[in-house]
Amino acid sequence: MNILLGVTGGIAAYKALNLVRLYRKAGHEVQVVMTDSAQAFVAPLSFQALSGHPVRTELFDPEQEAGMDHIALARWADVLVIAPATANVLAKLSAGLADDLLTTLVLACDRPLVVAPAMNRVMWQQPVTQQNLQALQARGITVVPPGEGEQACGETGEGRLAEETAIVTATESVQSALSGSSKPKNDQAWLKTQAFLQGKQVLITVGPTQEPIDPVRFLGNRSSGRMGFALAQAASEAGANVTLIAGPVALPTPAGVRRVDVATAQQMFDAVQAEFAQTDVLIGAAAVADYRVAEPAEQKLKKSPDADELTLKLIKNPDIIGWAGEQKAQNGGKGPILVGFAAETENLEAHARTKLQTKQLDMICANQVGDKLGFDQPDNALTLITAEHTRHLTRSDKADQARQLLQVLLEWQADLKF
Ligand code: CTP
Secondary structure, rough: OOOEEEEEOOOOHHHHHHHHHHHHHOOOEEEEEOOOOHHHOOOOOHHHHHHOOOOOOOOHHHHHHHHOOOHHHHHHHHHHEEEOOHHHHHHHHHHHOOOOOHHHHHHHOOEEEEEEEOOOHHHHHOHHHHHHHHHHHOOEEEOOOOEEEEOOOOEEEEEOOOOOOHHHHHHHHHHHHHOOOOOOOOOOOHHHHHHHHHHEEEEEEEEEOOOEEEEOEOOOOOOOHHHHHHHHHHHHOOOOOOEEEOOOOOOOOOOOOEEEEEOOHHHHHHHHHHHHHHOOOOEEEEEEOEEEEEEOOOOOOOOOOOOOOOOEEEEEEOOHHHHHHHHHOOOOOOHHHOEEEEEEEOOOOHHHHHHHHOOOOOEEEEEEEEOOOOOOOOOEEEEOOOOOOOEOOEEEEHHHHHHHHHHHHHOOOOOOOO
16 A cells, blocks of 8 residues: 655654554555654654655655656555644644645545644643544544653653554554455445445444543543444445544544544533434444433542542433434334444343333344453454344454444344334
8 A cells, every 4th residue: 555654743753763664564655745843853864764765845846746746646645644743734634724745735635544643732632633633533534542641741641642553553444444345345235235324324322431530530431432433434334424423432533434522421412412313323332321420529539538438429321322212202213223232241132122122222232241252352243133133143353243233234124113
């Protein structure tokens, strides 16, 4: 694959050298474009030596334009990656500016874009940076989120460039989604699923929620979000317009998928309500916290020297998919197809059936958790249940489970009231 790597000006620019090395090791061709400020951190010659190509730095460089002009460079790329991406370049991309070679290439290139932000934690947390990021994600740009830890500026927090290996994985998954190499080819059932989902609005809740205890602590759970992301990718590959309402997870957004990031169950509920009227299929893959702390402390809770116990009062969160079931029932059964998940450690099918009924869903996907399956595992073995049918899927990776789920949904659509 031909990777056009944009390097912008941050101390993490030196890590992009290793990124070039990893891409090359995986058999990819890499051409590097550096901004002016990137060159203050690393010399272009280092990238040239590792990539085996001259590094591009100027929009109008007669010598380089003679070899490969910037439009040819944009056409050459299969994927565009910006790592590290500064707050400044995120702002420029969000506004659609094209005032240097890199931002011009982004506008001139119709290939997928992956950005890996890296910056000081305060810059990262600025509402304007987060808004820019959300705008980019809403346009289907893949963001590889930064990690937490000690920063070059001496502070500790979120903003360090993601691991180079994670950026490689995100780049390759964006490309494989686009080339369709991860989809079954010439498969009749899949072709029918594509016809069924073409242009449909699919809304998926995903990941855990975090319920604050105080400004630095929260109640959460072990959901990795992988199953919901696999579903988003499969539905998007099948031609659906997919929106992910994502709790805090460290996963890149699949190509073409719109993503809305939330933290708490209430925020997830608000986001679902805002999308509900336009939705054809709603899949509740999120592990929503059933309860939240009644009154989160405004300041960090201090350990009391003479109390060995601490009691937190919890109150119930809204049941998001249950609300959707109620809306549909009130509307005489008209509304989106509702698919829930039931993650259980025991009595899998019985608990799942109860949830199917009480939440008034069309289908529930029972998911054994707590042993070698479930949270944060690449494989899964779902049991799909409707009022009339039960289907045990054999164990496979989550991408395959996701496609099978969508195929079964189509197969059973005559019995589901939609
Ligand atoms: N769900 C939801 N909102 C909640 C709780 C759950 O939308 N507040 C959805 C989940 O996304 C999933 C389904 O309901 O699709 C079942 O979630 P689960 O946590 O298994 O069920 P609960 O209703 O929370 O029941 P319990 O925790 O008692 O097993």
